Amino acid sequence: MVVSPGFTGRRRSGTELPPGQYLTHEFPVLSAGPTPQIRTDHWEFTVATESGETYKWDWKALLALPAEDITRDIHCVTRWSKLQTEWKGVSLDTVLADVETAADYALVHSYGGYTTNLPLEDLLDGQAWIAYEYDGEPIHPEHGGPARLLVPHLYFWKSAKWVRGMVLSDSEDLGFWETAGYHEYGDPWKEQRYAGD
Amino acid sequence: MERTAVRRRLSWQVATVADVRRETATARTIVLDVPEWPGHLAGQHLDVRLTADDGYRASRSYSIASAWSGGQIELTVEEVEDGEVSPYLVEVLKPGDPLELRGPVGGWFVWRPEQEGPVQLIGGGSGVVPLRAILRAHAEAASTTPVRLLYSVRRPTSVIYVDDLKELASSDHVDVRLVYTREAPDGEPRVGRIDAELIDQLAFTPADEPTTYVCGPTPFVEAVADLLVAAGHDPARVRTERFGPTGGPQ
Amino acid sequence: MTTYLDGNAAAGKLSEIFAVDITAAVTRCDGCGQTGVFAETRLYLDAPGMVARCPGCDHVLLRVVTTSSETYVDLRGLTYLRLPTP
Numbered sequence: 001m002v003v004s005p006g007f008t009g010r011r012r013s014g015t016e017l018p019p020g021q022y023l024t025h026e027f028p029v030l031s032a033g034p035t036p037q038i039r040t041d042h043w044e045f046t047v048a049t050e051s052g053e054t055y056k057w058d059w060k061a062l063l064a065l066p067a068e069d070i071t072r073d074i075h076c077v078t079r080w081s082k083l084q085t086e087w088k089g090v091s092l093d094t095v096l097a098d099v100e101t102a103a104d105y106a107l108v109h110s111y112g113g114y115t116t117n118l119p120l121e122d123l124l125d126g127q128a129w130i131a132y133e134y135d136g137e138p139i140h141p142e143h144g145g146p147a148r149l150l151v152p153h154l155y156f157w158k159s160a161k162w163v164r165g166m167v168l169s170d171s172e173d174l175g176f177w178e179t180a181g182y183h184e185y186g187d188p189w190k191e192q193r194y195a196g197d
Numbered sequence: 198m199e200r201t202a203v204r205r206r207l208s209w210q211v212a213t214v215a216d217v218r219r220e221t222a223t224a225r226t227i228v229l230d231v232p233e234w235p236g237h238l239a240g241q242h243l244d245v246r247l248t249a250d251d252g253y254r255a256s257r258s259y260s261i262a263s264a265w266s267g268g269q270i271e272l273t274v275e276e277v278e279d280g281e282v283s284p285y286l287v288e289v290l291k292p293g294d295p296l297e298l299r300g301p302v303g304g305w306f307v308w309r310p311e312q313e314g315p316v317q318l319i320g321g322g323s324g325v326v327p328l329r330a331i332l333r334a335h336a337e338a339a340s341t342t343p344v345r346l347l348y349s350v351r352r353p354t355s356v357i358y359v360d361d362l363k364e365l366a367s368s369d370h371v372d373v374r375l376v377y378t379r380e381a382p383d384g385e386p387r388v389g390r391i392d393a394e395l396i397d398q399l400a401f402t403p404a405d406e407p408t409t410y411v412c413g414p415t416p417f418v419e420a421v422a423d424l425l426v427a428a429g430h431d432p433a434r435v436r437t438e439r440f441g442p443t444g445g446p447q
Numbered sequence: 448m449t450t451y452l453d454g455n456a457a458a459g460k461l462s463e464i465f466a467v468d469i470t471a472a473v474t475r476c477d478g479c480g481q482t483g484v485f486a487e488t489r490l491y492l493d494a495p496g497m498v499a500r501c502p503g504c505d506h507v508l509l510r511v512v513t514t515s516s517e518t519y520v521d522l523r524g525l526t527y528l529r530l531p532t533p
Contacts, residue, residue, distance in 0.1 A: 029493065030493050031491060031494060032496070032498040032507075034500075034505055077495050177495050177512070180512045180521050181513075181514045181519035193514070193515075194514030196514075196516075
């Protein structure tokens with residue numbers, strides 16, 4: 001290893017951060033493609049179940065659901081963490097309340113073609129939201145607006161920007177990063193960055 | 198089609214800083230001794246990798262600022278505000294220090310002395326770095342190919358390679374024009390970005406069939422490439438190199 | 448700001464994988480059929496991996512992810528890469 005004399009890089013994790021993370025006060029924008037511009041009057045969220053049923057919400061229907069204020073730390077697999085981020089959105093417990101399913105897995109889809117997979121149980125029990133406000137403002141398109149998934153207990157690539165729906169299934173189909181070497185689950189505290197970690 | 202420039206898998210190697218040279222308040226040229234440098238084409242770049250004493254690493258890509266005629270190579274680095282790698286390269290790195298690098302890479306944004314047709318170079322800010330390498334290669338090959346450089350800077354104090362560009366521009370075959378976007382020196386009435394009129398006045402025309410090299414931040418390159426295409430230039434003859442604050446820890 | 452670079456900027460990463468310079472190769476997009484030099488594709492680096500997209504239709508041409516021990520190279524979006532015969 002060739003050490004660069006005097007190079008420290010960004011500050012690495014203190015005890016409050018998952019292993020291998022550094023703290024940022026910025027909100028870095030990560031993107032693997034162009035930012036979709038979605039008008040809320042065109043926005044739609046669709047859930048398809050394993051039996052072929054579909055459920056749809058438009059923007060008005062989403063806003064009509066009871067919202068929650070959420071304050072959580074977020075951890076990006078590119079190693080930044082941001083503490084106590086403030087969001088407003090609808091719990092997926094609320095969204096999925098009337099959806100009949102016994103599926104184990106969800107493949108989340110976004111405008112622009114992004115996908116990510118999660119066990120359905122990680123989307124329930126107060127662990128996941130469809131968020132539409134960040135820091136008291138509508139979520140900027142760069143950060144996933146008008147609405148993004150928020151699943152803060154997993155690496156942030158699971159919190160799909162520009163969310164448009166999910167397909168529930170008995171088998172686990174892998175998403176965009178999960179098919180290219182990233183971990184199928186992605187627990188930051190276990191440092192599950194890559195497949196096999 | 199272009200011949201590929203490099204035919205081997207590259208590995209990291211350790212260069213030594215021979216000298217550093219301040220170019221502007223925020224940019225510095227780093228002169229490197231590289232033990233196993235295979236030579237490079239003007240316009241190519243290399244990757245730099247920094248390692249902290251706990252093993253933390255970050256790497257970035259930089260254009261090579263010099264032409265190759267044996268000996269040392271030069272990088273010019275502009276400090277990015279809140280950057281991680283560039284502040285180290287501009288403020289901390291000193292002669293005698295090791296610097297890990299990998300290169301040269303990139304066989305598309307390159308100029309070869311044997312290439313036919315005039316050369317139009319358009320740079321924004323530190324986007325001038327690979328264009329300077331092309332001008333140097335042009336001078337060292339004693340090429341008679343006509344070359345024009347349009348170099349967009351914010352203000353006179355932002356100009357990198359001031360003396361070097363003066364010297365290069367003394368050639369009958371080289372024309373260098375500075376474009377000031379915020380503040381111009383005395384006697385230069387125009388302040389503003391490169392626009393269609395300026396391209397029309399100062400750049401080679403489509404009929405000259407130039408190969409055009411555009412380098413700068415993404416919005417600059419986008420705007421200039423659009424102007425060139427709108428002016429009738431063949432998009433296939435416009436080569437672009439965008440740069441931006443990219444790349445995370447690796 | 449969401450931004451992309453040119454395929455040029457992938458040269459270093461791709462040199463870890465391929466013995467020839469892929470950035471000078473001609474590519475055909477499997478989405479829209481557009482051909483062009485790889486160096487002119489749109490490259491997204493501010494992401495968990497490297498993603499190159501077609502400048503014509505934004506279709507994903509190539510993805511590269513380097514894990515702790517392996518590199519994944521997904522070329523599904525490319526119909527072909529055309530290189531000079533050595």
